[in-house]
Amino acid sequence: MKSKGLSLLLLVFGSLLNIEQCSSEKILVLSFISTKSHKLTYMPLVEELGKRGHDVTVLSPILSPKPMKNVRDIMTIDGVNLMDKFIKEQNFDLFKMKEENKQMNPFLMFGWFEGVCRDTYDLPQVQAILNESFDLILMQPMFNDCALGLVYRLKAPLVLFSPVSIANFLAEKVGVYFPPSFIPNVMLGLPAEMNFFQRFQNFGMEVMIRATLYFLYEPKVEEIYREKLGNDIPSASEILGNASLILSNGHFSLHSPKPLMPDIVDVGGLHSAPAEPLPKDLEDFIKKGKDGFILFSMGSAIKGDMMPEAKRKMILSVFSKLKQQVLWKWESETMPDLPKNVKLSKWLPQQDLLGHKDIKMFITHCGGGSTEESIYHGVPLVGFPMLGDQLLNAELAKKHGFIVDLDWNDATEEQLMDAIQEILNNPKYRNNVQKLSTLFKDRPTHPKDLAVYWVEYVLRHKGATHLRSAGRKLNYWQYHSYDVILAYITIITVLLYVIYAILRSLTRLLCRLVRNKKDPKKQKTN
Template identity: 40%
Template sequence: MNSRLSLLVTLLLLTSGAQCAKILAVFPMGAPSHYILGSTLLRGLAEKGHDVTMISPFSEKTPPKNGSYRDIVLTGVKEEHEERMKTMNVFDMGEANILLMGPLFFTTMVDLTDRTLGQPEVQKLIHSGEKFDVVIVEQFMNEAHKGFAKHFNAPLIVFSTIGASSWVNPLVGNPTMVSYDPEPLRGFSSKMTLYERYINAFTYSYFQLISHLYAYPQHDKILKKYFPNNMNLVDIMYNTSLVLLNSHPSTNLAVPYVPNMIDIGGFHVKPPQKLPDDLQKFLDNSKEGVIYFSLGSNVKSVFLPEQKREAILNAFSKLKVKVLWKWEEDVLPGQPPNVRLGKWLPQQDILAHPNVKLFITHGGLLSTIETIYHGVPVLAIPIAGDQKLNAERIVNQGFGLKLRFADLTEELLLEMINELLTNPKYATNAKKRSEVFHDRMAKPLDTAVYWVEYVIRHGGAPHLRIAGIDLSWYQYFLVDIILIFSVTSVIVLYISLKLVKRLVSSCCRSKKQKIKTK
């Protein structure tokens, strides 16, 4: 009996070991919101018993109890990001010319990609001889980081923080529909005017040109600089096994997907936790309702221009409802009595409270997802990046309004707040959108873990790869067929015209001969 029990335990241990995979993830961005997504995914995988290694500018303060979680911290990246956010006027970025900002984004990411791979701890990992079963790379103009998958002979999974877009679609041959799918940095709706479709198509073409003529050659050089075996960027990029998308039809535009693109939007949202006692008491006692105001983790409220801050304070002072404001300092000059401050606030748990009637936000994707999860109406004041696009979706889906930061005045802000608080359609639409969000076969984090394990089980899942990804660009877009058709049409037209001309000439000669005989 004891021998049978020992055999059973041994078999269970062997089975468990076989199911444990070694996973490497690369999330190089210095913004906390990017790390939240990466760490949530990696914690979920570790909790399933996997051995995970995370390359990022942050370290995990409370590692998961199951599996194994290892940090390789990129020194200086987070600090540089914080300093850049302090020195640059982020509130003017929303009005900046995208065509001028585009090259800056690309050069910044080329530099970050290079410095990431050059860090001693990363180089130590590259030359360690370790083995990994899969590599997950955040997609953010950091193409050379995909070299980890080739180097460790592991399947490549790409994680897109903003869902499907022209930034990730080419990797797996997914179509980019510029006629109704706005570029990430353009704040257009899906129902674009003729002019907007022109601008959208031009922006798409412009960024594709920068990518192919500048960014990809630079990343190819970085690959050869830091990885052995003389890798080729194109071969690596288009050998993507799976794309995990931080999106869902409840939060993003419905667009076509190829089989190896999977929605997991909202996977970072957790069920409501108990609030701190003082905050719980404040929300419970605010029977007239509460407005929650936060500009996110990157944009600091304390850096608001004085004129805009005064306009916001004056508008808040005229409200009957309470306001909970994420303010990063101890004192807010001119603070009205109905406004409560907090340097850090548990946003997800606050949005879950029934007395929160409105969320005033910068329109970041994580904040947008969280407010949809809890069914709270929104006033979006987009500042930069994809926030304009998110704000436009909020308006289109009917659960909020948007206010251009440049247009923000006391009167307009107060008017929009009162509209959102008094018109029940916004709360109704927010609840409907929340119902769509929650109506899934499985929890999004479980879906993410399943598909990562699926790729591992099936050796990169090549059966999910569409045939179009193996075609050259001229074959994919039927350029050769169009040329053949065009040349053939011209030849047929030429021959037809010649025949008609001969026929007409012959008829004319026949008529002349008949006239002469008469």
């Protein structure tokens, strides 16, 4: 009996070992082009996958902020932050673009990154990846679509991560077309309940983006990866259309509900987490004041030290008149006329500050990550939305009532001071964002755990092709049955014409018979 018990114990132990070994798959996190803020949104997922025993390789131009268990970091551009390099070489000034009212079309911007994409393929570390095998690839599309040639060659299931709530142009790759009548385009910042003119504008933007993708963007990325890896590689749309899953960094509590299929999963707030204790220098600075503190940051891509001098002085003048301490993300960490209540820093632990008990508000550019972190921690905003999805994020914050937004071009010292005082003195903004925070957090599981579950689901089921809807095989016109509607209209039109022709012929015949009956002489002649 003892030997049988021991044998059973060994069998169970061996089975557990086998399960652990089976669950340790190789995952490639692929990014040729990225910003720090975009990478930070999915790094908690990468870290958790490593903790669960998966062998994760991160190929990216930006080094991960910290070493992680079972995670191998491979930089594509050694020691260089790609966005910093790009801004310097292209003289890319988002403040100037905003002042000139230029809209940022991310697909047209790819021409600026084209050289980086070509050079990345030639790097030895990228060539070495081609000689490895992986069980799954996690990739952020947009800008990175030139890496799809590498995805195709590696022949592994593909999971896409959208750093913002999924846009129509990405969803339709996997057979989901969002109606432009109530799903606003991410570039326009329109409300979900649009009037006729807004729906007209929204529809036009959707058409323009499709045309840009089809005629300009996708042919260019296809040219690059075919040049580097062979002409047999299919189109970008086909490779993306074979993705097993899309993780969307959105949630219906903030963004308008969208008609999603099982292969698109909302994981908004994936990177949000409870606050950790602050570094001593920051905590000491906050404690110097008795009225709390304000956080000011324009994100990682918009460099504070490129701010026009007149705007810098205007903002600083406002800050100098406040009772609150102010923490300002500023790249140089020096400023000659800095007041005592303002502290500059090249880097700030944003989430830990947003979760601090003494924070009063967040002055922000309304980036996707910053907006979601503010909601998670229940902090009201003063917003300077600049470009891209920031306009939509500000519109959503306004809809939920936790922002006072200002136009960067026209904002004055008086307007900024009024906005700050409105947030400080009117409790409705904090109440509104805390109510939204409750909705945002009220889920059966944390979005990080949800994302991990679905990634492992794709691994377990070898691509999980059963999640794919038949809509993937339909184009826009077929998906909305426009071709069927046209066929019905044609059939009905033909039938109506035939009926009309028959009735017309019968009417003429009847009229002739009536005339003949009235005129017997004509009848005899006939």
